[in-house]
Amino acid sequence: MSPAGAPGRLEVGIKQKFFRAASGNNLHVLGELAFTLGNGEVAALVGPSGCGKTTLLRIIAGLDRDYQGTVSLGEHCRLGMVFQEPRLLPWRTVEANVRLAAPDATDAALDALFQTLGLAAHRGHYPGELSLGLARRVALARAFAVEPDLLVLDEPFVSLDADLAQRLRAELAELVSRRPVTTLLVTHDVEEAIGLADRLLVLSASPARIVATVPIARPREAHSAEEIAAIRNAIAPRLGQARPEGAR
């Protein structure tokens, strides 16, 4: 990873990525894939399931170095990540989990964060005592506590009931607008992507390439059902999973 100006700037130029399957076959997961996120920009990656979104995030997060191409983060870029599962340390309390990831966070900042995410009452609890929704909030709190320059979210609200996911989405939008942070969000939920992102990056099936870039007017504000349906219909053929207009 080489420096690229502002700490929150992300430049991805992946040539290709193969994944060695247990059978010994090479799976072509990612094709040629290039995009740039400016400081404070929020992008959502949407695409058919299994198209390599998580692989792409792992490469960007520096967890997978076995690929061809380049990924450059800004100099001294601090990374915050929310995985598909909460990935908390079960043997540490909620507060300790956050503090271990963000040792420099001030008490005031953590108080505010726990307050925003409705975790104030759970600081002393162990992750095993939390519901999945609460555990996901802790994972969000942990990612924000490091005051990241780049925030990477891998389907952070998957397998939550619709109401709760909606509320967490609103909380996330609030956190992002309070302190702008370059964000890359993976989701299979187009409405979620529209509600959070400045633009959508639509990926093809594996090997994934970017097949469309959809800018969102008035990001992180309410969008009417018509607007959402219009965007959904525009990208549905690309996703290969066309749905009737207005259907959820």
Add this chain to the structure above:
Amino acid sequence: MALRLVSLAVLIAAWSIGSHFAGERLLPEPQAVALAIAAEARSGALAFNLGVTLARVLASFLIAMALGTVLGLLMGRYRNLDRLGDPWLVALLNLPALVIIVLAYVWAGLTESAAIAAVALNKLPIATVTVREGARSLDAGLDDMAHVFRMSPWVRLRHVVFPQLAPYLAAAARSGLSLVWKIVLIVELLGRPNGVGFEIGIAFQLFDVTRILAYAFAFVAVMLVIETFLVQPLERHVSRWRPRTA
């Protein structure tokens, strides 16, 4: 608790009856053994010998656990180190304790360090294998998490790795403590001028079964105290985050 006491009472009753049939010389009465323990305690010999043996147990146990943890962790995480170390481990695992002890005494003389090293070397491969098993099952997801959040090596070890190894370390410690004290006794019998093993050796030459049992039971009692007041509370503390099971 009541059940434990009943079980203990049955054991003592069986012993008493056995003694009646086998005769005083082969199996002395429980109260004779109790009196022997009291006599040894009064002379100060019991405390001295127990103390010496316990010190050897702790020294060799700590050395074996520390080395075993480091080796097990390395071998569990790095496949090449595992391939390098595995034949040594298999050799050491299958080398009889007696051979290690005798060789240690032959090569290093009848010294305290030879004795402790021999015991530690006997325990080392088992501790290593157990910890290696734990290191192999470390959660890759938590590893990624620690990497992404740039946790320092110390934080990773203390807060991510060791809590996952805790059950394996506890298993190694449990089986280790009981194994180590048995081997310490042999080491003392063969080449030390004091300790429980030495006393039992003398008693064997005099065919003094009462004294053998007196020292054996005294030491078992000490280990029981360690287990109850040290090992178990430690385990409870380490697993306090686990949801309670009935």
